[in-house]
Amino acid sequence: MQIGVLTGGGDCPGLNAAIRGVVRQAARLGWTTLGFREGWAGVLDREAEPLTIEATDSVLDVGGTMLGSSRTNPLRDPESFAKARAVFDECGLRGLVVIGGDDTLSIAGAMAAEGDAVVGIPKTIDNDVPETDVCIGFDTAVTTVSNAVGRVRTTAVSHRRVVVVETMGRDAGWLAAAGGLAGRADYIAVPERPIELGTLASHVERRAARGLSFSVIVVAEGAEIVDLEVDPAEVHSSDEFGHVQLSARGLGYAAAGALERALGRSVPAVVLGYTQRGGPPTPFDRVLGTRCGVAAVDGLASGDHGMLTALQRNRIVPVPLAEVAGRTRRLDASYLALLDLFD
Numbered sequence: 001m002q003i004g005v006l007t008g009g010g011d012c013p014g015l016n017a018a019i020r021g022v023v024r025q026a027a028r029l030g031w032t033t034l035g036f037r038e039g040w041a042g043v044l045d046r047e048a049e050p051l052t053i054e055a056t057d058s059v060l061d062v063g064g065t066m067l068g069s070s071r072t073n074p075l076r077d078p079e080s081f082a083k084a085r086a087v088f089d090e091c092g093l094r095g096l097v098v099i100g101g102d103d104t105l106s107i108a109g110a111m112a113a114e115g116d117a118v119v120g121i122p123k124t125i126d127n128d129v130p131e132t133d134v135c136i137g138f139d140t141a142v143t144t145v146s147n148a149v150g151r152v153r154t155t156a157v158s159h160r161r162v163v164v165v166e167t168m169g170r171d172a173g174w175l176a177a178a179g180g181l182a183g184r185a186d187y188i189a190v191p192e193r194p195i196e197l198g199t200l201a202s203h204v205e206r207r208a209a210r211g212l213s214f215s216v217i218v219v220a221e222g223a224e225i226v227d228l229e230v231d232p233a234e235v236h237s238s239d240e241f242g243h244v245q246l247s248a249r250g251l252g253y254a255a256a257g258a259l260e261r262a263l264g265r266s267v268p269a270v271v272l273g274y275t276q277r278g279g280p281p282t283p284f285d286r287v288l289g290t291r292c293g294v295a296a297v298d299g300l301a302s303g304d305h306g307m308l309t310a311l312q313r314n315r316i317v318p319v320p321l322a323e324v325a326g327r328t329r330r331l332d333a334s335y336l337a338l339l340d341l342f343d
Contacts, residue, residue: 001031003300004048004087005097007065008039008072008104012125012137013281014289015099016059016066021293022097023056029301034091039100040107041072043087044080060290061280063140074107085116095300097293099123101135102328105308109321112306119296120308120321123289125277128172130329131319132310136292138174139284141276145179145218148272153184153216160213162204162259166252166271169220172330175276176220177339186215188339191222192331200225200255201262203343217259221251230254291316 005022007015019035026033035051036042059066074084084107087093095117098108101124108120122129125141145167156163165185167176173190180188187203189195204215219225231250256269281289292309295316299307307318 001029001094002034002092003031003095003097003297004034004036004043004091004093005051005067006036006039006042006099007067007069007123008098008100008107009069009124010101010277011064011069012123012277013063013140013279014136014285015064015123016056016062017281017286017289018099018121018123018136018293018296019051019066020056020059021290022297023051023053023293025294025297027053029297031094031297034093035067038068038070039072039104040074040084041070042067043084044072044074046087046091048091060286063279063281071103073103075110081110085111085114088116093117095119095305097121097296097300099136101126102129102324102326105129105321106325109306109325112321117300117305118321119299119305120324121292121296122308122310122324125175126169126172127174127178128170128329129308130324130327131308132312132329134288134311136285136289137277137281138178139288140279140282141168141175142178142182143282144276144279145175145272146182148270148275149180149183149185149216149218152270153214156214156216162215162217162263162265162267164217164219164252164256164259164267164269166219166221166269168272168276170222171328173220173223173335174329174331176218176223177331177335180218181338181342183218184216185218185342186212187217187343189217189219189223189225190331190336190339191220191224193336194224194226197225197228197255197258197262200259204259204263217255219251219255223251225251225255228254228258 123136
């Protein structure tokens with residue numbers, strides 16, 4: 001029996017661990033694994049290579065994805081979707097493991113709805129896939145963000161500066177919230193709660209009144225500061241899902257500039273960018289990726305198709321992809337309360 005595996009969307013740490021887990025468990029069952037290059041683009045172009053234990057043995061602690069990735073969308077037209085589905089017959093696949101975020105998993109869900117043997121694995125540093133407690137890559141990204149915020153804080157303290165740090169986070173503020181809290185940010189702006197520029201200025205002034213002449217303000221790239229003028233975000237030419245490139249808004253720089261004018265003092269901005277997605281995975285992400293990879297193959301073996309390998313209460317459990325597609329897991333009220341507490 002032969003199965004396939006792909007990684008779609010943005011890269012993140014822990015993807016290679018999941019691929020390695022898929023290959024190991026498949027080999028244990030006497031199956032072979034075909035790795036598709038560049039996500040769904042490889043499926044459409046039939047660009048694939050056999051994956052072996054030897055080829056994946058040393059990738060556990062390596063960031064990114066050995067298979068490459070893209071934002072190709074087979075749902076863009078009926079012909080592309082039909083071609084994607086035909087990969088089972090043309091490549092002799094009995095199952096396909098799809099590792100990705102909401103966009104990639106929406107395609108897996110559409111294929112599963114047609115009866116194809118597909119299992120999804122959730123990954124995204126945004127941590128916004130529903131029905132799972134944690135996505136692959138999130139723990140590593142939080143560690144990166146918290147370390148960066150902590151380093152910025154030492155400079156802010158030393159020079160009595162107000163500094164704005166921009167993180168990733170399109171529709172959900174998990175990364176900004178967790179990374180900011182762990183890094184001792186003094187204020188965190190998230191997409192779930194629109195604010196005004198005056199809120200940030202008042203925050204700085206309240207701290208100054210308490211003798212705290214510095215402040216590190218974390219803003220998620222998708223946060224909304226309602227009275228702040230930012231550059232328009234446009235859809236990137238390589239994004240077939242229609243997502244705007246939020247980094248083009250320049251929210252961190254715009255917020256820092258506006259605060260500088262409002263406060264009459266220097267307010268630098270730090271945009272963390274791709275550093276948040278890079279580097280080796282933490283031990284947690286290595287183990288989570290491995291567990292999800294093994295569970296995905298087990299799902300194919302048991303005929304439990306159309307499922308997502310979700311982490312719930314430290315157990316990997318199958319959740320129907322139909323319950324995930326088109327939904328976003330946003331920060332809950334308990335996290336918003338934490339942000340208020342440490343304002």
